[in-house]
Amino acid sequence: MITMSPIILVGAVDVAIQWICFIFSALLRTEKFFDLVGGTSFITCASISFIYNSRGIDTIAMIQYSFIVVWAARLGLFLMYRIWRDGKDRRFDDIKSSIPKLFITWNFQAVWVFLTLFPTLWMFEWSDLKSKEPNNWQYCGWAIWLFGFAFEAIADHQKLMFKEKPENSRKFIKHGLWSISRHPNYFGEITLWWGLYIAAIGTFDDFYWMLYTSAGPLFVAFLLGVFSLKMLEQSSDEKYGQNQQYKEYKRDTCVLIPYLI
Structure with missing residues (x-):
C-alpha cells in the first residue's frame, strides 16, 4: 500500500480546493467567496496535518494549531463580510473577466496557504513533541x-x-x-x-x-x-x-x- 507524506497530502488538498472553487468562480463570475475559501483552506490544511500526524495529545501542537484556526476564522469571516457589504472586491475588477488571470489568482492562493503554514506543517510532521512542554x-x-x-x-x-x-x-x-x-x-x-x-x-x-x-x-x-x-x-x-x-x-x-x- 502506498502512503503519502502528510505534507504532500496537504499540498494536494490545498491545490484541489482552489481548483474546484476556481471552476465555480469562473462559472458564476464572482469573487465573493474567495477570501472565505482562503480562510477555510488554512483550517483544512492545518487540520489534516494535525490529525494525520496524531498531534491531539501534544500541548505545543494543540496551541499552535488553535492559533491558526482562530486567526483563519476571524480573518476569513471579516473579509467575507466586507466583500458582501461592499458588493464586490475591487481587486477582482480586471481579474474575474479573464479566465487565465482568475486561474492564476486561485493558484496563487494555494501557494499562499501552503507557504504560510509551512513552518507549522513541518513541525507537526517532523518534530518530536510527545511529552514535551x-x-x-x-x-x-x-x-x-x-x-x-x-x-x-x-x-x-x-x-x-x-x-x-x-x-x-x-x-x-x-x-x-x-x-x-x-x-x-x-x-x-x-x-x-x-x-x-x-x-x-x-x-x-x-x-x-x-x-x-x-x-x-x-x-x-x-x-x-x-x-x-x-x-x-x-x-x-x-x-x-x-x-x-x-x-x-x-x-x-x-x-x-x-x-x-
Whole structure:
C-alpha cells in the first residue's frame, strides 16, 4: 500500500480546493467567496496535518494549531463580510473577466496557504513533541502571535467602523492604530506569522530546518510588506494624492512598522 507524506497530502488538498472553487468562480463570475475559501483552506490544511500526524495529545501542537484556526476564522469571516457589504472586491475588477488571470489568482492562493503554514506543517510532521512542554521559544513566539493578532484585529475593526459611516466615504482613516502605521493590519499579520515560526523552530533539532522553513514568514513579509503594500499605496495616492491632509499623513506616518519604517 502506498502512503503519502502528510505534507504532500496537504499540498494536494490545498491545490484541489482552489481548483474546484476556481471552476465555480469562473462559472458564476464572482469573487465573493474567495477570501472565505482562503480562510477555510488554512483550517483544512492545518487540520489534516494535525490529525494525520496524531498531534491531539501534544500541548505545543494543540496551541499552535488553535492559533491558526482562530486567526483563519476571524480573518476569513471579516473579509467575507466586507466583500458582501461592499458588493464586490475591487481587486477582482480586471481579474474575474479573464479566465487565465482568475486561474492564476486561485493558484496563487494555494501557494499562499501552503507557504504560510509551512513552518507549522513541518513541525507537526517532523518534530518530536510527545511529552514535551512549551519552552521559551514557544512562549516568545506565541506572545508575538498574540500581539500581532490583536494588532491586526483592532486595525481591521477600526477601519471597518470608519467605513461604516457615510460621511467618511471620501475620507481616509488616520486615527487609532492607523495614526502610527499606514498599514497596521499588514504589520499585525506579518508579525503573527513570525511568531508562529519562532514557536515552530524551537522544536527543531536541525539548524537547516530553521532556515528551510523561514520561507513561510519571509513569503508573508514579501507578499504583504512589499507586493500588496505597493499596490495599496498607489491606489491611495490616486484617490487622495491632491489632498493636503493626506500628504501630511503620508509624510508623518510610517508606512508599515510603527515608529520605525
